[in-house]
Amino acid sequence: MAFIEIEHLEKTYTSKSGDTEALKDVNFTIEKGEIFGVIGLSGAGKSTLVRCVNLLEKPSAGRVVIDGEDMLSLSERELRLKRRDIGMIFQHFNLLMQRTVLDNVCFPMEIAGMKKKEARVKALEYLEQVELADKAKAYPAQLSGGQKQRVAIARVLASRPRVLLCDEATSALDPQTTQSILQLLKHINEKYQITMIVITHEMRVVQQICDHVAVLEYGRIVESGRTKEVFDDPKTEAAKRLIYTHEYTELESEGSGI
Ligand SMILES: Nc1ncnc2c1ncn2[C@@H]1O[C@H](COP(=O)(O)OP(=O)(O)OP(=O)(O)O)[C@@H](O)[C@H]1O
Numbered sequence: 582m583a584f585i586e587i588e589h590l591e592k593t594y595t596s597k598s599g600d601t602e603a604l605k606d607v608n609f610t611i612e613k614g615e616i617f618g619v620i621g622l623s624g625a626g627k628s629t630l631v632r633c634v635n636l637l638e639k640p641s642a643g644r645v646v647i648d649g650e651d652m653l654s655l656s657e658r659e660l661r662l663k664r665r666d667i668g669m670i671f672q673h674f675n676l677l678m679q680r681t682v683l684d685n686v687c688f689p690m691e692i693a694g695m696k697k698k699e700a701r702v703k704a705l706e707y708l709e710q711v712e713l714a715d716k717a718k719a720y721p722a723q724l725s726g727g728q729k730q731r732v733a734i735a736r737v738l739a740s741r742p743r744v745l746l747c748d749e750a751t752s753a754l755d756p757q758t759t760q761s762i763l764q765l766l767k768h769i770n771e772k773y774q775i776t777m778i779v780i781t782h783e784m785r786v787v788q789q790i791c792d793h794v795a796v797l798e799y800g801r802i803v804e805s806g807r808t809k810e811v812f813d814d815p816k817t818e819a820a821k822r823l824i825y826t827h828e829y830t831e832l833e834s835e836g837s838g839i
């Protein structure tokens with residue numbers, strides 16, 4: 582049995598201006614310890630998909646099974662506990678600006694009822710993992726974007742997740758900083774055996790760290806497979822557009838320095 586199983590997932594947003602079918606019959610599986618990429622144009626449903634995985638958004642239909650547990654069958658209380666297994670990092674870091682770096686990382690452990698002193702010791706260990714122990718006393722406003730994302734990663738590690746959802750985690754960063762964050766994600770994926778879903782507009786990110794990739798278009802997965810296979814030989818228009826446009830842009834930017 583796969584570690585994450587998504588079956589016939591549907592999500593329709595209902596509002597006064599009409600219904601939006603954000604996800605339509607989405608199916609995929611992810612093995613334990615794998616990094617799974619999701620690509621697609623803006624509005625394709627990528628964020629909706631990850632929010633349905635941790636049930637921040639309630640699916641309209643279908644099943645979300647994580648480690649054999651049907652997420653939709655859990656009570657509110659069970660779900661709150663289960664959610665601790667699922668971490669999330671975003672483009673805009675979502676740090677607590679009034680708290681120091683150390684206190685940001687302590688936060689999830691305090692919420693979980695850990696003693697303050699113990700939480701501080703653990704937080705420093707996680708800050709070392711992300712190479713930011715020297716910034717423990719700084720405030721988020723005093724950090725660069727890459728450093729803020731490292732704090733967010735340390736904080737998510739503090740909740741000991743088994744699954745990590747990354748929604749555009751490197752989109753606000755320059756290419757070099759993106760590289761270092763990707764290496765860090767790969768490192769924690771291997772060290773802690775965390776299964777990851779990575780959503781990104783950056784094809785390079787997918788090529789570098791994702792084992793498998795799914796292409797989402799208008800709420801449907803139109804193509805999926807091993808990253809190398811999909812990138813070497815994209816079959817659908819949607820995949821070709823994403824992959825070839827990216828290559829063209831890369832060539833352009835490489836050429837622009839001449
Ligand atoms: N809370 C909401 N209420 C109503 N419609 C929504 C809501 N959230 C998303 N949608 C709609 O669902 C569709 C998918 O949105 P989603 O945010 O999942 O796209 P995305 O692929 O993450 O896009 P982006 O790359 O721009 O982040 C869009 O048409 C969007 O307008």
Ligand SMILES: [Mg+2]
Pocket residue numbers: 627628629
């Ligand atoms: Mg999104």
